[in-house]
Each structure stands twice: as C-alpha cells, then as structure tokens.
Amino acid sequence: MTRAGPISAYLKFCHWLDRAALAYCVAAALFLTGATLAIVILRYGFGTGSIQFQNAADYAFASLLVFAIPVTLARGGHVRVEVISERLSPRYIRIADILAVLVFLIPVFGLMIRAFWPDLSYSWSIREGAVETGGLGGVYIVKTALPLASALMILQGLAMILKPADHRKDVQETL
Template sequence: MQMPRALSAFLVLCRWLDRAALALCVAAGLFLTGAVLAIVVLRYGFGAGFIQLQDAAGYAFAVLMAFSLPVTLARGGHVRVEVLSERLPRTYLRTADAVALVLFLVPVFGLLIRAFWPDLAYAWSIREGSVETGGLGGLYLVKTALPVAAAMMILQGVAQVLGPRAGE
C-alpha cells in the first residue's frame, strides 16, 4: 500500500531527526566519559581543578539525558507497563500506543514545552552562563535541549503510531 507523500516526508524527517539525536547522544556520551576521566585524573593525580571542564561535563550529561528519550522511543525501547501485552494481538498494541500518544505523550511533553518556555526565553535574553565563578557560558544553549527533546518526543511518538510496523 502506497503512503501519502506528506506522511512519507514526515517519517523521513523523523528518521533524520532520530539519527541526528543519536549522533548527538554518542558525541555527548564520549565527551562525558573523557571529561570525567580528565577531571578525576586532574583532581586526584595532580590536585588541580578545572571548573570549565566540570561545567562542560555537566552540559554534556544534560544533553545526553534530554536527547536519549526520543532516541529510545524511536527504537521502541520504552517500558510497557502492561503485563499481559505479550499475549494480546498486535492490533491491541497499536491501539494502545495510539491512545497513550493522545492521552499522555503529547499532553505531557506539550505541557513541558509550555511550562519551560518563559524560563528558556529569559535564559536566552540574558545569555545565561554557568552559576560557578569562572565557569562556561552558554547554559542557555543547554537549556534549549529540553524543549527541543520534548518536541522530538512528540514527533517520534506520532511517527511510531503513523509509520509502518515491523511484521505488519
């Protein structure tokens, strides 16, 4: 069965966003690992601290956590609460996913975007930096990751419901 052109373009966009988020997660995870290793060696090996590196590690962790949510959802790695779902037909699971999308995923992540927007706008208006003296600037960029990841969660959820499933 042929998919409508708009739906196909939407699914391609979601796949592209997923790949970009995955690449960002991999980069953030690798950077975080190296940064924490360097922080530990500097602190306990040489008795020196490096506040900018500590901020960078915190920023990388925040980005990794925010973007790992849509990456996990796109791969079907979310946790199902239902105990009986493995015995039920696939049509039930597809319907349950659609209902969960409408009742929970879209409203919760939409509310997250709406509730966080004033804080994000303020952070951008003052170009918010680190709370630590001598720390890194650009905290406003890291804070942007949360609403972007929330929007990606909504898009990935819609793509999961509208897109073709394996085995169907």
C-alpha cells in the same frame, strides 16, 4: 502527490532527526566519558582541576539525558507498564500505543514545552551563565535541550503512529 507521499516524507524527516539526535548522544557520551576521566586524573593525579571543564561535562550529561529519551522512543525502547501485554495481540498493542501517544505523550510533552518556555526565554534574554564563579557560560543553550527534546518526542510519537505495524516490528527485532 498522494497521501502516502507526505507521510513518507514526514517519516524520512523523523528518521533524519533521530539519526542526528543519536549522533549527538554518541558524541555527548564520548565527551562525557573522556571529560570525567580527565577530571579525575587532573584532580587526583595532579591536584588541580577546572570548573569550566566540569561544567562542560555537566552540560554533556544533561543534554545526553534529555536527547536519549526521543532516541529511545524511536527505537521502541519505551517502558511498557502493561503486565499482560505479552499475551495480547499485536493489534491491541498498536491501538494502546496510538492511544498512549495521543492521550499522554503529546499533551505531557506539549505542556513541558509551554511550562518551560518563559524560563527559557528569560535565560536567553540574559545569556545565562554558570552559577559558579569562573564557570562555563552558555547555560541558556543547555536549557534549550529540554523543549527541543520534548518537541522531538512529539514528532517521534506521531511517527510511531504513522509507521506501518510491520515496519515497527522489524525495527524492534533488529535492535
């Protein structure tokens, strides 16, 4: 197997992860929209509500928020802080992206996983539920989204480095 084989397999795997995360984001956004509409109609139309339904909408929002970050990175939608990058060559931007991933993205999201791990382990050990009485359980599952999305960021950052420069440009132009 050539060196291009494992890289190609890794890029396909990251593409599959991106599609799964995108599908989840779409489902979470649709659920959040419908749940919010239903909560408002129930509250102001019928004078009733459900704490569990509100918790479900909160969980959908939280997970949508964290999974949208790696989905955005995979599409080249990250924010560039460089003011002069429009005038610079694509080679410079590529080098800057590689350095940013290696120096900032991987260490920061790696530290996020490491820092959040004890809280996540404790949350899973007690099967943490909602703070509100009668609220929806499963907070520990929602808390898992942050380190999972951080791992996806690291994987997508590495994929961004490994993708050929012309492929990255084509993806950005189609989106």
